Amino acid sequence: MVLVYKTWVIVVLLLLSFFVKRKEQQQYTLHGYAQGTDYSIKYYAESPLVSVAEVDSILLKIDSSMSLYKPYSLISKFNNATKALSIDAHFLCVINKSFEVYKATDGRFDITVAPLVQAWGFGPKPITVFPDSARIKELLKNVGMNLLEVKGNELFKKQPGVRIDLNGIAQGYSVDVVADYLLHKGITCFVVEIGGEIRMKGPKPDGTALRVGIEGPALNELSEPQIRHVISFKEGAVTTSGNYRKYLQAGGKKISHLINPKTGYPLDNQLISVTIFAKDALTADGYDNAVMAMSVEQALEFVSAKKNMEAYLIYHRKDGSVTDTLTAGFKKMIVN
Template sequence: MDRRVLLPTALAPLTPPMNGEQLHTLHGLTMGTSWTVKLVAPAGFPRAQAQAGIQATLDRVVREMSQWEADSDLARFNRADAGSRHALPAGFAEVLGCALDVAHASDGAFDPSVGELVALWGFGPAGARTEPPPAPALAAARARCGWQKLDFDARKAKALQPGGLHLDFSGIAKGFGVDEVARHLAERGVESYLVEVGGELRGLGVKPNGQPWWVALETPPGADDATPTAQTIVALHGLAVASSGDYRRYFEHAGQCYAHTLDPRSGWPVAHACAQVSVVGTSCMWADAQATALTVLGLEAGMAYAQEHDIAALFLLREGAGFREIATPALQAMAAP
């Protein structure tokens, strides 16, 4: 199989590994999935302490932003009375600020206020569905959504609950978790690492052999066999990558597949040919949200949006029994000659 190799267009400062440094691999569970951290450190590196610190970092993200935890800050905000104003934890406020920025830029293709719709379609903690919701319920849920309804003061980290508005950070929280682990490692002097949470990644530095952290962009199951396209690998030095796909969670009814990625503008799951979008950027939180926005927008509108905002993205389109790849200009600019 041919390979498409992507390199950073602007290299972050690089600290080569010192003699005696080794590769350490740590694992854990979070957000209904797994996490893995590979880092370069001396042989006596305190692995147990590092493991506990990474897990605590991700546990904090869950406590603040999980819709699956009834006592999370997000769940309490969603249940709050109309007109109540809430002081938000720093991480919650950072994610909400980024989410609203992407919502504004994408004209609502990404919307953190879709919690009611997510639940109605059976993709939330209330349980799965086996058929589309009835039209009256869908109309009522849509009426309670809308990122423009949220009064958020980023400087004071406070938000007003307008009443019945349910936030959902499923399209951005994993990416933020990756960024938070990277921040945690950097604060402890780790200069070479690869962080992965549920398929979202961020890397810095190089491995003990001097090679960068090479990772392959995710593809849907069976895509490699069905499509004679190049495998895309990227050197994650100062970069992150996040993907959104229609194959991760879905249900089928009457021959139609309903995927978990919802178009906030219609209230329905996306139904175009875009099977997956991968986004490369310096922030995994930002890449995570943009991958969702581009998936909702689809190829034509998504490509225009990506060019306007200089987003490095790879679209994977379903085409008959196979797939077709289309890269944005910003991603093409990263390709090694």
């Protein structure tokens, strides 16, 4: 009799769970300001699962590790040190990826360019004059990731004048950390955007795909930047590096914030912007700057040879006009 009763109760509970309508997921949006820029997060859930305060706390911790604008940060302490410093897990992850990109791109990406970035006016301190050739030659003595070494959780510099700048890769890492936090909370559909660097995962609860616009300069470069393409993918990241927004003016010439670590001078080549798709934002953000230092042909060949990576390039033709090109995989992501 007891067994029959228990069986009946189980059947009733199963029927109730079948007929109770599951609460529909809805979109939640978070906006904030961190790392010197705006961020925007959109996610789908049955109820609010993440707050602005939680996101701000995550980003503040990363800033305390890798922001050049925080005198108490680990990176500031390392730059002021003469030999070595113990670093945290955030810092170590970005350093290891930096070594990967440095080696893969034959030194086109190099985090030891900090003295050059500062000398050209793109560092935390203002400048009054651009450096001359003698100053560049002197600064180059402390540039090169061969001057860095990681042992356990310690980062060593082989010369006391070595200083690093992680601005070309740390924001992508921040996007990944926030995205991973959403996944940890059980969120399976989201878009995380910090300063234009994006990672997203879909589809939406109704089955439709997530979409993201790719910005670039107008074809005549005199108009405001515009959305060049709309792309869609199930899961991954897109980041963009370009010289059409962040630059200084020297006479009638634009000085790019992207510095060639081999010459010590700002980049001055065909490419105007590079958008990279990769599985994570750390990878995309690390490679987009390095690809900017290549010719169009080198860039297409390099990215096409990398697994799970695609690129969209905007560049100057020889006659000065603006055009674009892209890898075959990136073309497949474009929404018609």
